[in-house]
Amino acid sequence: MGSTSERASERAEYDALIIGAGFGGYSMLPRLRSLGLRVKLYERGSGPGGVWFWNQYPGARVDSDAPVYQLFDKELWEDFTFSERFPGRRELQRYFAHVEKKWDLRKDIEYCKNVESADWDSTRCRWLITCSDGTEAECKWMILAMGSSSKTYIPNIKGSSDFRGELYHTAHWPYYGASLKNKRIAVIGTGASGIQVIQESGKQSKHLTVYQRTPNLCLPMSQRKLDPVEEQKKKDTGIYAEAFSKCERTPGGVLYESADKNTFDDTPEERERFYQSLLKDGGLQFWVSGYKDAMTDQKANDAAYDFWRRMVLKRINNPAKGELLAPEIPPHPYGAKRPSLEQNYFEVMNQDNVDIIDVNRFPIEELNATGVKTAAGQVDVDMIIFATGFDALTGGFKDIQIRGTDGRTLTQHWEEGVKTSIGIAVPKFPNMFYLFGPQAPSTFTNGPSCIQSQARWIAKVVEKLENDKIESFEATEASADEWLEMVREKWDATLFSKGKISLPVSLLWWSGANIPGKKVQPLSWAGGLPTYMQMLERSLENHYQGWHTSHLIEKNAPNGTTNRAGH
Known part of the structure; x- marks a missing residue:
């Protein structure tokens, strides 16, 4: 086995790495490329579409009306028209092929690339990525775009x-x-x-x-x-x-x-x-x-x-x-x-x-x-x-061993319940954002609407952080605690948590209770997309209030370590 330095020299190096080639990945890739960053997208499937790559069962189709179940860029929709009000899986595959060609995305995508682990290197402020084929990569920004339905659930039935x-x-x-x-x-x-x-x-x-x-x-x-x-x-x-x-x-x-x-x-x-x-x-x-x-x-x-x-x-x-x-x-x-x-x-x-x-x-x-x-x-x-669905919203995160600043995995952090900052980042996991996941509007919205709004915000933040020479950007525990309470308040104000019912609402996959042993809690923001986006914008006020930021003062300090100044 080669030395650590030899393996490091073999790692692919990117400014940003995106995981998932559905609407989230396709929303992020061109935006980050436009910032002049070196970007790569890894997708474990052999083609694009995310959930629309995997869902090939008879009758599979979307439940959002055309034309809004697509990316909102005129360059894309001006020469593509869906043939049905609710497009089926084959037409959605044709749509993703159109986007990939129109935006020349293929050159920055690696299919059949399954990410197994991601470890945060606090010294260098980089994510170290390992794939199941043995290859490695490192990046400054990691964007998780696996979506809400990437991990299937099959009940454990005898026989x-x-x-x-x-x-x-x-x-x-x-x-x-x-x-x-x-x-x-x-x-x-x-x-x-x-x-x-x-x-x-x-x-x-x-x-x-x-x-x-x-x-x-x-x-x-x-x-x-x-x-x-x-x-x-x-x-x-x-x-x-x-x-x-x-x-x-x-x-x-x-x-x-x-x-x-x-x-x-x-x-x-x-x-x-x-x-x-x-x-x-x-x-x-x-x-x-x-x-x-x-x-x-x-x-x-x-x-x-x-x-x-x-x-x-x-x-x-x-x-x-x-x-x-x-x-x-x-x-x-x-x-x-x-x-x-x-x-x-x-x-x-x-x-x-x-x-x-x-x-x-x-x-x-x-x-x-x-x-x-x-x-x-x-x-x-x-x-x-x-037809037993998914370990929705959080299951895809568990398929990757993501290890943060304290050496614990994201799965370990969420054992007692999911906690995020505004449904887009997690304390102890710097420079990591995710799309259409837990505690965002996600399942209460049209997917492309939510995803594109989040993607614009992430690109805006990354651009600002790059301009400000900030190397590490991490949600605070206080901001996550505050968001958790806000999510609960919005949920509890509705009949999701009360009402005259013969079966408990706790059976909802929205709350995670369809998965044995999973903590039951609100997993989506019930306050609407516009309010959610206002919260994200507000989080950047007052010199990144609600976020830890760090600058790398010297990338090659004499003793081989990196000096950092925090805010």
Whole structure:
């Protein structure tokens, strides 16, 4: 084995290293390059797209309306138009290829590059990066852009290795595809990926069994093709530009926000018409654009749920299935779990060849050679699909052993709960920023809106720090403590933490409780994107108040160490 000095000489050296080639990585790379920095992006997959590289399961598509689910730069959107209101995975892949080519990003990206560890060198103010292929790199600035859904969750069910049929997780669907036609299929989970894969399975399978823990209070997608001529007119007349601008001014980073009135300001007839209009428009509008008290007042929330339930039951002629899919007593306040979008979900679930098993009543006891066993009996299947989601928001950080100033890993720091500074940095981890992660607006916003706002701020900060000759930039413990309390206050002001429910809201993946042993806590900022960005800007006032900064006075001190002056 070579000496430490020999290995150091073999390390690639960058000013900034970005991890992840999704919207976050593609937002950061050109911004940091424009500052004249040497930048490299590492991506463990073999192509771009982040979650849209890995999510290849049947029916995979986004739930944010076009055109806002993209980067807002005119240079990109002026000659690219999505063909559907809610683009599917293949079209999103085509979009990322367009961005990569348009901005000439490929030259600064290394695919199939899996980062295993990152260690902070306090002496030199550099991150030392090690990859699973044995290569090493060092950088001053490390940007984590793994996103919220980079670590899958598969429950530990007895006998999983005994099943002799096909077994997949939606986020690890085989690249070559897997046929659903005329098969007996079991789908475990009814989150967003579950809804989408169930719709496809129900159309093709011989028999489908859905294992449901919590009914998904999903909404009509109202999917439609987009007319390229009409979309071009919108571009030419400034409608696209205004749409992107508006996304940065609304709490959810979308084109709509809640109505400026409370539920019972309207008469019952007026409420019915209003609810009907939201449902007809489709997408997430019934959730986002409803009455402003819907997520703070239980009676107002009940009114929204009662309307939603009546509309769903009209589509189901089997009373037993209706009670499982739209129960009289809501499983949680409406909107306290992100509703998925569906195209024909309830019609599929209503089919005679589809069964629903309530795993609260009949827990899965084991998987065996031929299928799934619960107290309700054995179901033999040819394929099992885990639609069990992710260790969201924090899981991707655990895949990398990130070691900070005190020698402890980020995972160790977060064992007793996540604590960040304004959802973008962590005390003890200098010169490290992350995008679309814990305690930022993240899951409560349109992804590209949040990511691009954060990326602009990070680029602005890095430029200022470089100009000020600052070598080390670290969030203070006090700022993180303050932010933690603010996140809790915003969360507790909503029905996320209270309300008349039959199942605890603590089951929400938003709070981390879907992962056994994970601390349950608010993991997203519920105060809206504009307020969040104001907080970030304010954190830089008064000579970097809320941050530790250090200058390297001499990079080659006589004794071989580095002298530092702190603020």
